[in-house]
Amino acid sequence: MAPGQRIRILIAEDQPMIRRAFASMLALESDLEIVAQAADGAEAVQEARRWQPDIVLMDIQMPRLNGIAATRQIVRDCPDAQVIILTTFDTDELIFDAICAGAQAYLLKDAEEEEILETIRAVSRGHSRLAPNVARKLLDEFRRVRRPAAPLDDDLDQEALTDRENDILQLIVAGKGNKEIAAQLKLAEGTVKNYVSRILEKHNARSRTELAVKTLNRRAE
Known part of the structure; x- marks a missing residue:
């Protein structure tokens, strides 16, 4: 995102009062712009395709299409859109499904x-x-399904990463964003974004969070 450019947001929430409350809160921020609102998951997918937002605030329990299914379609069809789940539910199944x-x-x-x-x-x-x-639930899941560590190159289900891709993967797992990775490795931010896309593809991961989950799970002892 270019410096000074406002963050374009789509709100997907089926409860009108909650949707209006979020919209009112975001409207007060000079660096945020609401480009669309949706009352169900199907409408969220449609509006995301139309407006190509930077951020989608996504409820989970919505009519016609739930937020997890809508997230999956938006991530597939709008690669620059980032989905933030904002819900009242924190069950293990919903958390893991949303991340995946x-x-x-x-x-x-x-x-x-x-x-x-x-x-x-x-x-x-x-x-x-x-x-x-939510983070605690993920850590508990890591411990539950942990398995012996294996070098990345020894994972037969995964295409080998280059040295540079491995460097970037370590920083992603450490929670670094593209801008921070670019500064640390002295690369252009666009170059880092391209590397991240290739790493996600090689790991068959849909998001950085899922990538980190898979990597930490693979290394767990």
């Missing part, structure tokens, strides 16, 4: 306003964000 669908962040609706705004800005810079209790 391609969501870059998972917050609960009782999050503080500042946390929601910070997450939008962070995700637009290439970061991932998880609510603390």
